Every structure is written in C-alpha cells, then in structure tokens.
Amino acid sequence: MHFANPKAFTRPLRKLLKSYLLSVTAGDIMLGEVADHLCVNDLDRGLSDKERIRAAADIGFTDTVDDAIENIWEDPEGLIPYSALCDLYDPEGLWKALMKEIEEHTHFYDASLVTKNPYYIHVHAPEAKSGAIELGTTDYLGGEFFQTYHQGYSAKRPFGYADIGFFDERVAFPVIRENGQVWMSVVMSEIESMEEPLARAHGKVITYGLGLGYYAFMAAEKKEVESVTVVEMNPHVISLFKTYLLPQFPHKEKIHIIEADAMDFIREQKDGAYDVAFADFWGGVSDGLSLYLRFMPLTARFQRTLHEFWIESCFLEYHFRPVMLKVLLDMGLSYPLVLPETGQSEWRIQKAFSRFLKQWDYTIETEEDLAYLLTNDCLIRLMHQFAIEYTGD
Numbered sequence: 184m185h186f187a188n189p190k191a192f193t194r195p196l197r198k199l200l201k202s203y204l205l206s207v208t209a210g211d212i213m214l215g216e217v218a219d220h221l222c223v224n225d226l227d228r229g230l231s232d233k234e235r236i237r238a239a240a241d242i243g244f245t246d247t248v249d250d251a252i253e254n255i256w257e258d259p260e261g262l263i264p265y266s267a268l269c270d271l272y273d274p275e276g277l278w279k280a281l282m283k284e285i286e287e288h289t290h291f292y293d294a295s296l297v298t299k300n301p302y303y304i305h306v307h308a309p310e311a312k313s314g315a316i317e318l319g320t321t322d323y324l325g326g327e328f329f330q331t332y333h334q335g336y337s338a339k340r341p342f343g344y345a346d347i348g349f350f351d352e353r354v355a356f357p358v359i360r361e362n363g364q365v366w367m368s369v370v371m372s373e374i375e376s377m378e379e380p381l382a383r384a385h386g387k388v389i390t391y392g393l394g395l396g397y398y399a400f401m402a403a404e405k406k407e408v409e410s411v412t413v414v415e416m417n418p419h420v421i422s423l424f425k426t427y428l429l430p431q432f433p434h435k436e437k438i439h440i441i442e443a444d445a446m447d448f449i450r451e452q453k454d455g456a457y458d459v460a461f462a463d464f465w466g467g468v469s470d471g472l473s474l475y476l477r478f479m480p481l482t483a484r485f486q487r488t489l490h491e492f493w494i495e496s497c498f499l500e501y502h503f504r505p506v507m508l509k510v511l512l513d514m515g516l517s518y519p520l521v522l523p524e525t526g527q528s529e530w531r532i533q534k535a536f537s538r539f540l541k542q543w544d545y546t547i548e549t550e551e552d553l554a555y556l557l558t559n560d561c562l563i564r565l566m567h568q569f570a571i572e573y574t575g576d
C-alpha cells in the first residue's frame with residue numbers, strides 16, 4: 184500500500200488524525216464513566232429526547248471533561264496519544280469539541296425496547312448455579328449510563344466506536360456469571376448487535392455459543408427459520424439453559440443443543456448443512472479478538488453457508504481501523520501515531536496487521552481511494568484475508 188503522491192494528501196490525513204484523536208479521547212472518557220456506573224437520576228421528564236440527552240451529557244460529563252483537559256495540558260508526555268490534541272485545539276475549543284462528541288454518541292432509550300422485547304416477555308431467569316456458572320438478573324437504574332452497540336459507519340466521522348445510553352427508569356435484565364464475573368447479559372448492546380444477523384437468519388441456522396440463548400430464541404421466532412442448532416462446550420451452561428430457560432421458549436422444538444467445541448465442530452461441518460451460521464462464543468472485543476482470528480479462517484471454505492461473527496465491526500473499530508490510520512499517517516505525513524495501550528495479545532495482532540497493510544498492493548491516487556480504506560466493507564475484507572494468513576507471531 185502506498186500513496187501515488189503523498190503531499191497531495193496532507194490535508195485529508197490531518198483531518199482524519201483530528202477526528203481520530205477527538206473520538207478516542209471522548210470514547211475513553213465515556214467508557215470510563217460507564218465502568219464507574221455514572222448515574223444521572225434527576226433529569227426533567229418533560230424534556231424532549233434531544234434535550235434529555237444534552238442535559239444528561241452536561242450533568243454527567245462536564246467535570247470529567249474539565250479534569251481530562253487539565254490533565255492533558257499538565258502532563259502531555261504521560262497522556263500520549265490524547266495530548267496530541269493540544270496541537271489542534273486551545274483548551275476552550277477542546278472542551279466544546281469533546282462535549283459535542285459525547286453528546287452525539289449518547290442515546291436515550293425507552294424502557295419498552297427491553298420490556299416489550301419477545302425474549303423479555305417470555306423468558307425469566309431465576310437465581311441458579313451449576314459449577315462456576317451462575318444464572319440471575321441485574322439492572323440499570325434510571326439515568327445510569329451503559330455502553331451500547333455503535334451502529335453504522337459515517338465517512339465524516341469514521342472513528343466513533345464508543346456509544347453510550349441510558350433509560351429513564353430501572354430496567355432489569357438476565358445475566359450469566361462465571362466465577363462471579365458477568366460473562367453474558369441480554370442488554371441493549373446485545374439486542375442491537377444481533378439485529379442485522381437475526382434479520383438474515385433463515386432456513387437451517389447454527390450458532391456457536393449459547394449463553395442465555397437470546398440469538399437462538401429470536402431466530403426460532405422467525406417463520407423463515409426451520410431449525411436452530413446451538414454448539415456449546417460448557418456443560419454447566421447447557422444444564423442451566425435446558426433446565427430453566429429453554430422450557431420458556433415458545434418454539435423450543437426448533438432448538439437443538441450440541442455439546443462440543445466450536446473450533447472442533449466446524450472442522451467436521453459440511454458445507455451447506457446449514458444456511459446461516461453465527462459465531463458468538465466470546466465475551467467482548469478483548470477476549471474475542473484472538474478467538475475470532477482463529478475461528479474465521481475455518482469458515483473460509485464454506486460456499487453454501489453464510490457465516491457471520493458477533494461484534495465483528497467492533498473488532499474493526501477498536502483494533503483494525505486505528506492501525507489503518509497509523510499506517511496511512513506514517514506513509515503520508517511521517518507522523519508517528521501512538522495508539523492507546525492494549526493487552527499484549529492485541530498489540531501483537533495490531534503489529535502484524537500493520538505489516539500486512541504495508542505489503543498490500545494498493546495505490547492511493549484520489550481522496551476517494553483514501554476514504555475507501557476506512558470503510559467497513561474494505562476493512563472487513565482485509566480482516567478476513569489477514570485472519571487467514573495470520574500465524575499468531
């Protein structure tokens with residue numbers, strides 16, 4: 184990959200750098216507050232949704248953004264890459280930009296999106312335990328911020344990976360815990376991230392990973408779905424599901440559970456045995472990245488089965504699109520972008536993807552060529568090719 188004329192791309196690359204730094208700074212502020220269970224519970228119920236979001240962002244994040252800006256200017260060396268914003272904004276301009284970014288990535292949800300969801304109507308999780316696996320419920324308070332699923336892609340704002348939301352009332356939801364830690368929960372991010380895969384589910388469906396059975400439930404609800412086969416390796420998860428959850432499924436006759444490791448099962452799976460396959464046996468973007476890179480290549484031989492992967496676009500947003508930008512900035516501006524710290528496994532993968540991109544035969548001649556490189560379509564195609572070639576070094 185190379186620029187036909189690097190100097191012609193100085194301005195668009197600087198614009199992309201500014202967008203990325205603003206996005207990752209605002210995103211880390213938002214997710215930090217989510218982790219701390221930030222709750223804004225005194226909002227005026229008479230406000231419109233847009234006014235409610237603005238008020239929640241102002242009340243919830245003003246002090247945090249103040250502190251972040253003060254820290255960035257006081258310790259630029261210790262807060263790389265965020266401190267690069269000092270070269271692009273003055274403190275007042277950065278404050279306004281961050282607050283606008285946070286507001287645009289904050290959403291208000293009506294509780295009925297959960298309470299009227301078919302899964303919630305039919306399925307109730309009791310407190311139960313099998314081995315290290317626990318079944319139960321937890322909740323979000325009214326005004327408590329939670330992470331949501333970032334949907335879609337905008338060429339104008341290509342780096343918006345972190346979205347958050349809140350309800351105006353308490354909402355309870357089922358969870359599975361492993362050794363006391365939440366492994367899977369049916370929350371807004373789960374519901375939103377499965378909307379598109381579920382829309383494409385038809386015929387004979389297979390899903391790798393059981394959890395609370397949300398995907399299996401929603402797929403079985405569809406008239407176009409003949410059967411749903413679930414591959415799950417943990418016998419305790421299967422036991423809890425069969426004992427407490429499956430009996431509540433209206434179309435339980437469509438559900439078939441196979442106790443097996445997804446990696447082993449798919450090696451023996453015949454192409455066309457299922458119409459649609461959905462992989463969902465990782466917990467999130469960190470633990471899931473290496474599993475995705477190991478599993479995805481095993482699906483490449485299939486021609487008659489559509490394979491989809493839970494939160495694939497999140498892997499793209501957190502781990503691969505930033506590397507694409509880093510490589511572009513290095514080639515076009517000789518700018519040494521430092522990416523936020525990750526775990527050692529993710530860091531090795533990002534380094535390998537950087538080498539992969541530099542060896543890719545692609546010439547950037549126009550701004551349209553540059554913009555294409557950051558799209559989901561381009562990056563997912565590259566991720567698949569990279570996954571097939573990646574050896575884990």
